[in-house]
């Protein structure tokens with residue numbers, strides 16, 4: 516088509532929140548991530564799927580700066596504008612508005628829910644040690660703000676009933692929600708969820724889907740998640756990236772990715788995964 520004869524108004528292209536380009540990570544002889552590129556748009560739920568060992572958690576660890584890529588880079592639209600995330604120090608990532616949960620819950624077991632949320636919030640504190648020790652007005656205000664935020668998140672995720680309970684005594688499903696709560700207390704722009712449904716029963720997984728949708732729609736937080744449960748993936752994801760053996764297999768809407776022949780083939784060998792894929796695409 517001749518563009519000059521049919522002028523179309525130029526739509527402003529929204530800047531992605533995160534842009535990963537040609538990422539590769541080698542661990543000894545294993546190429547855990549092989550030339551992976553993707554953009555995460557502001558306000559979307561973007562999900563990584565793929566069989567065990569595909570490289571999904573490694574991609575997460577690249578974003579949270581636990582690992583440095585062997586090659587490639589990640590750009591991120593931080594509070595002060597676009598930055599090269601792969602050049603930031605790991606301890607600075609939380610301050611840039613990136614929070615995460617872990618595949619295996621990592622909470623302080625012998626502290627209450629509220630205390631876990633306050634500890635989570637501490638990464639966000641802008642006051643220094645001396646200010647904290649002297650309990651200056653700035654430190655006092657930061658403490659108050661942290662408590663307000665924790666109470667707000669407790670209400671948002673319906674954790675009021677467990678607010679003062681020890682984490683160690685809570686059912687697994689509640690602990691998963693507490694981990695999400697702790698991440699939300701840092702007021703992230705980007706929330707990374709590593710297998711939010713793992714260990715949850717069907718009903719708890721449905722609840723988790725609602726929380727993820729609320730986080731996106733009510734808080735406007737962008738979510739990047741790794742997830743196995745295809746029902747949850749289809750329900751909450753705007754776009755899906757399927758990986759296998761470190762490489763990108765397919766990217767698109769949940770429906771497009773699940774009907775991709777390469778994706779179906781990668782899941783062969785695991786009866787559960789195949790049947791859940793069939794259920795979704797039927």
Ligand SMILES: Nc1ncnc2c1ncn2[C@@H]1O[C@H](COP(=O)(O)OP(=O)(O)O)[C@@H](O)[C@H]1O
Nearest residue numbers: 542545547565566567568569570571572573574
């Ligand atoms: N720290 C590490 N050292 C060596 N190999 C690793 C390390 N982390 C991950 N791997 C390897 O990289 C590959 C991808 O792992 P991972 O990202 O955990 O997969 P997934 O989360 O998709 O199941 C696997 O072969 C795994 O054994």
Ligand SMILES: [Mg+2]
Nearest residue numbers: 571572573618
């Ligand atoms: Mg993993």
